[in-house]
């Protein structure tokens with residue numbers, strides 16, 4: 420497939436000339452190459468990219484409450500002075516080797532990205548089309564809906580199962596001919612986990628030429644097994660990771676995918692390997708130094724879980740609703756009949772930013788879990804709002 424003109428391929432996959440023209444315009448504008456596709460998709464849905472309010476406690480974007488690990492900052496700082504070079508000393512190769520070692524997958528199954536927004540949208544552009552749909556859970560991280568719709572694919576949003584996992588049987592039934600199934604586990608915004616056995620069922624029962632994308636952005640906060648090693652052994656599974664969450668590197672832009680090389684190659688038809696090879700070198704060095712820090716990772720995970728559990732208990736004591744089953748750095752909170760927009764405004768007025776609602780959960784707001792001190796401020800602000 421590599422080397423074939425993508426327009427010919429798109430024509431064969433059922434795109435009209437008009438649709439091909441639209442994709443060409445997007446790619447010609449360099450959006451996919453710059454990783455802005457996800458942001459564009461957010462804006463297309465009227466979901467503004469989270470803005471910061473100076474001095475506020477920021478619990479609105481699922482970021483980490485603190486920055487990169489000290490060893491990561493040191494590695495990034497050390498390489499910064501050599502950032503006149505695209506590749507000072509094989510930094511990308513060192514990163515891929517580190518992912519391979521830490522994850523136990525062959526190096527040629529790993530690609531690096533500026534975060535996970537680019538590969539997320541790129542999967543929709545690559546594997547969905549007017550003749551092959553996209554199927555996701557609902558609620559979920561919905562950036563991919565707009566990308567799927569934009570490429571002219573049928574987008575099926577399937578309610579989560581009662582346990583909060585993706586209802587894989589209903590997802591397959593919704594579109595047996597889909598080209599791409601997106602499973603976010605733990606899921607954003609619910610934090611709920613989809614059982615590995617369910618994902619394996621989907622892999623077994625879907626069309627052989629359909630692809631499953633498993634987004635493990637929040638995997639560090641669950642004991643559920645990662646599917647990353649399985650992805651290295653199959654030709655229809657992509658597992659995606661980001662450094663934007665537990666690693667505290669959202670502003671540095673780094674992530675990776677693990678998949679069969681042939682699958683990755685299909686994602687590269689549109690722009691060669693530019694995005695995946697020309698990454699910000701300080702971010703790459705930071706990632707290489709951070710990935711093996713298992714005890715630091717465990718400590719961050721434990722701190723977040725303690726703060727999440729304490730916050731949840733506080734909110735429930737106040738008569739608010741907390742959706743059960745979050746295994747990630749977020750909680751969905753219901754406000755006992757209050758309009759979430761009014762709650763967001765009331766808390767912002769006290770210097771606490773919380774997240775938005777989802778169309779499937781309009782009465783709830785997503786609250787990111789920050790540090791113990793930040794969550795104490797949040798709980799205090801909630802108490803004052805309830806008392807007012």
Ligand SMILES: Cc1ncc(COP(=O)(O)O)c(C=O)c1O
Pocket residue numbers: 457480481533534535536537539560603607634636660661662663669673674
């Ligand atoms: C589930 C999920 N996937 C992907 C992303 C994209 O993040 P980034 O591009 O920073 O890796 C996010 C960001 O919030 C997310 O929650």
